[in-house]
Amino acid sequence: MTQIETSPSLLRLAGLPYFLIAFIARLPFAMMVVGVLTIVVSARDSLSLGGLTSAAVGIGTALIGPFLGAAADRYGQRPVLVAAAVLNAAMLAAFAAVVYSPLDQGFVLLAAFAIGATAPQVSPMSRSRLVTIIDERMPQPRRARTTSATMSYESAADETVFVFGPFLVGALASLIAPWAPMVMASALTLLFVGAFALHPTARHVSASRAADGTAPSAVSELFRPTLLVVVLGILGVGLFFGAMLTALTSFMADRGVAEQAGLLYGVMGIGSAILALGVAWLPPRFTLHMRWLVFGGILLAGSLLVLTASDVTTMTVALAVLGIGVGPTLVTLYSLGAARSPLGRSATVMTMLGAGVVVGQAAAAAITGELAEGSGTAAALVMPLIAAAIVVATGIANRLMTPARR
Structure with a gap:
């Protein structure tokens, strides 16, 4: 063997x-x-x-x-x-x-x-x-x-x-x-x-660490454009999470059932988790660069559907579509982050990516909440679309700065 x-x-x-x-x-x-x-x-x-x-x-x-x-x-x-x-x-x-x-x-x-x-x-x-x-x-x-x-x-x-x-x-x-x-x-x-x-x-x-714990790679390698574009991409995912949950809460509050927002949000979360597990079985020819663009595009399409949702049924369908896009996108970004981590600095890179999700979620929740309170639910529902557009834009930037292999 x-x-x-x-x-x-x-x-x-x-x-x-x-x-x-x-x-x-x-x-x-x-x-x-x-x-x-x-x-x-x-x-x-x-x-x-x-x-x-x-x-x-x-x-x-x-x-x-x-x-x-x-x-x-x-x-x-x-x-x-x-x-x-x-x-x-x-x-x-x-x-x-x-x-x-x-x-x-x-x-x-x-x-x-x-x-x-x-x-x-x-x-x-x-x-x-x-x-x-x-x-x-x-x-x-x-x-x-x-x-x-x-x-x-x-x-x-x-x-x-x-x-x-x-x-x-x-x-x-x-x-x-x-x-x-x-x-x-x-x-x-x-x-x-x-x-x-x-x-x-x-x-x-x-x-790869030396005896004194130092890494062979310089700190400056953490700020390479090919790694920073992944951080920006995952920041977009964090923005999407915060914006979607807050906008959905406003959407359900308009219908007098704000407490059900978490249950409806679970439609996206459960679908996202299932699809995230399925990424491991995708063929290698479907590269990480293409996965970012394809699943980010699905996220963008689902956000457009959210923007047009006028009832709970349509919103549920939109959240199901979003679950197809967001889970695989997150897996792809973490995989790219792992592949591009400088030697000896994987924990640093992973916490940078994790921080990107958290700060995006917190910032979008605050901004979307202000929009919902000041301008109404319709304005708040635009925020997930903007966040999804950031994910797609960084995916395009990533593809442009990564030469295609023969």
């Missing part, structure tokens, strides 16, 4: 418990933004402050997340994740106390920023960890397809968690109290992010 046939699978290399732990460990992150919004609106009776607080969480993650990735590349994931898990669990619990205290709203925003800044970057760290294992412990012929399958799984896991996270927040807030989601997120962070940090795979540091 050949080495390819006898080499172990990624599931065997990492172990099934790893995937279960990593899945649950990313749940608190999916609960943060919605949980913060829920508790602030309930305790302070201000939707405006709730939106600003959610944005503060996103800003904290966007500004500090890449530095956590760089630290993980330099010193290993374990110490970085352990510190982040302890600090973030403490900040989540402290936030509930600050919101219900008589402290000024400035302290609320500061505490929200601290939640985002200390958020453990489980999804990017998991991608980086698995890609490094693939590159160093699998034969060359199997790496490309295994990496594609891994990015498909990771994106599907993210989609599933980001659909279930807001649902869990709503359930806990309704059944117990508005502060319950924050306390639950704090406990999950301490237990499962801690377990993710202490898992044996966390000891794995890229062999």
